[in-house]
Amino acid sequence: MTDKITRLLILLLALAVSACSQPKDPVFHDQFFAFGTLIDITLYGVEPGIAETISSQIEADFNALHTEWHAWQPGPILSLNEKLAQHRPATVKPGIIHLLAEANRLSLASKGLFNPVIGNLIELWGFHDNALPIGTLPDSAAIENLVAENPAVDDITIESDRVVTRNAVVAYDLGGFAKGLAIDRAIERLRDSGIEHAIINAGGDLRAIGQRGERPWRIGIRHPREPGILASIEIAGDDSVFTSGDYERFFEVDGKRYHHIIDPRSGYPASETTSVTVIHSDAATADAAATALFVAGPDHWQIAAKNMGIRFVMLIDSQGIIHMNPAMQSRIQLDPELDATVILGDPLQ
Amino acid sequence: MTRADHILITLVAIALPFLYWQLWTADQQANYLLIHSNNNPPRTELLTPQRTIQVAGPLGSSIIEISDGRTRFISSPCTTKACLHTGWLSRVGEFAACLPNRVSLTLAGRHPDFDTINF
Numbered sequence: 001m002t003d004k005i006t007r008l009l010i011l012l013l014a015l016a017v018s019a020c021s022q023p024k025d026p027v028f029h030d031q032f033f034a035f036g037t038l039i040d041i042t043l044y045g046v047e048p049g050i051a052e053t054i055s056s057q058i059e060a061d062f063n064a065l066h067t068e069w070h071a072w073q074p075g076p077i078l079s080l081n082e083k084l085a086q087h088r089p090a091t092v093k094p095g096i097i098h099l100l101a102e103a104n105r106l107s108l109a110s111k112g113l114f115n116p117v118i119g120n121l122i123e124l125w126g127f128h129d130n131a132l133p134i135g136t137l138p139d140s141a142a143i144e145n146l147v148a149e150n151p152a153v154d155d156i157t158i159e160s161d162r163v164v165t166r167n168a169v170v171a172y173d174l175g176g177f178a179k180g181l182a183i184d185r186a187i188e189r190l191r192d193s194g195i196e197h198a199i200i201n202a203g204g205d206l207r208a209i210g211q212r213g214e215r216p217w218r219i220g221i222r223h224p225r226e227p228g229i230l231a232s233i234e235i236a237g238d239d240s241v242f243t244s245g246d247y248e249r250f251f252e253v254d255g256k257r258y259h260h261i262i263d264p265r266s267g268y269p270a271s272e273t274t275s276v277t278v279i280h281s282d283a284a285t286a287d288a289a290a291t292a293l294f295v296a297g298p299d300h301w302q303i304a305a306k307n308m309g310i311r312f313v314m315l316i317d318s319q320g321i322i323h324m325n326p327a328m329q330s331r332i333q334l335d336p337e338l339d340a341t342v343i344l345g346d347p348l349q
Numbered sequence: 350m351t352r353a354d355h356i357l358i359t360l361v362a363i364a365l366p367f368l369y370w371q372l373w374t375a376d377q378q379a380n381y382l383l384i385h386s387n388n389n390p391p392r393t394e395l396l397t398p399q400r401t402i403q404v405a406g407p408l409g410s411s412i413i414e415i416s417d418g419r420t421r422f423i424s425s426p427c428t429t430k431a432c433l434h435t436g437w438l439s440r441v442g443e444f445a446a447c448l449p450n451r452v453s454l455t456l457a458g459r460h461p462d463f464d465t466i467n468f
Contacts (some may be wrong), residue, residue: 031385031444031453038446038453042464130449132428203448204468212464220442220463227436229443232463241467247431277467 037203044197110292119171143267180287245275279312380458406450
């Protein structure tokens with residue numbers, strides 16, 4: 001009898017010791033530099049070998065799209081812009097036509113606040129280059145001239161594979177939209193591979209699908225002016241979170257900040273907003289909307305949001321005041337230690 | 350059952366709580382720093398003791414400080430210094446990057462405060 005108990009005890013101890021091995025972490029995480037930014041991939045419940053393969057494919061996709069969509073390096077967009085500047089019709093392949101048509105559609109929805117054809121203004125300010133200008137402002141007369149020419153997507157006609165313009169000052173720069181579309185493509189690739197729980201984060205803007213096991217994905221929103229987190233949101237399903245901020249790309253002259261989000265109406269960086277965060281199901285729309293609402297500013301963001309079908313918005317104005325709509329307030333958790341005024345706007349629907 | 354069996358069972362019984370603590374509790378709570386540089390495999394660093402680490406990138410060296418379970422960039426050969434402005438990373442899931450020098454820092458652990466960061 002004693003022997004039986006002893007054997008049972010040994011068996012239980014052996015089982016207990018073997019159970020001490022670490023459980024496999026169901027989360028795969030990878031990071032790489034591509035598309036001119038840092039890409040951060042999180043996958044849940046995917047076998048590591050498959051996760052590594054799909055992550056490599058996504059990296060290759062981002063690199064290919066970066067070359068294909070870059071407006072300032074040799075490629076189809078630069079070639080298109082050169083022809084448009086000469087009033088010549090350009091023939092482009094279907095993938096690029098789709099890209100341009102989507103950019104034009106979002107620009108029209110934003111009433112021109114997101115304007116993908118102000119490439120000449122972007123170049124004038126020096127934001128087309130990886131190296132930012134230091135200590136120099138563009139010539140104000142040159143800015144005024146470009147603004148007076150009013151380059152807009154309704155100057156452009158797309159017929160099958162041909163693009164023509166009646167305004168030679170239009171020049172595509174897809175910086176306010178391409179990252180979102182590239183994220184959407186990455187999510188498509190994941191879903192085609194049967195992956196349903198993932199986050200693709202490109203330089204701080206992201207789309208999350210599914211959830212992390214039994215709980216939603218948790219997203220931290222970084223404070224635009226201070227170290228640390230301003231707020232957090234949870235996603236279970238499919239949502240993109242995009243923030244446009246004046247801290248992303250900027251330079252300073254005489255202590256004044258000049259950032260990369262140019263108001264197409266003035267030709268100068270939009271000055272009343274510090275950051276705008278939007279949530280929307282597809283990343284391309286969220287990307288364009290974050291830019292448009294930033295330009296719209298604290299007095300007009302609600303109209304721009306309605307025009308673009310955005311249901312969740314948080315805007316921080318240049319005074320640090322937080323503006324949001326009630327639906328956003330119900331989704332977002334502001335840091336309890338945050339000391340800021342919050343203005344709740346009317347519902348967007 | 351021999352005397353050796355008794356000794357073995359006693360030792361295992363004593364070791365069990367320690368193994369549980371070592372293999373489950375401690376590791377699950379342990380956080381660490383992942384440093385990615387120029388798309389090389391990430392380098393893992395413990396968050397103690399206090400020290401600085403030099404990481405080579407295409408533009409030169411980025412210098413990273415580790416202190417009290419936190420980390421931050423303290424110098425980098427970029428123009429905007431956006432990486433420095435990010436400040437301390439203290440919560441699991443936070444990350445910071447110097448894009449021009451292709452260096453990124455991620456605070457990792459088994460129980461993240463955030464799964465990713467929007468900015």
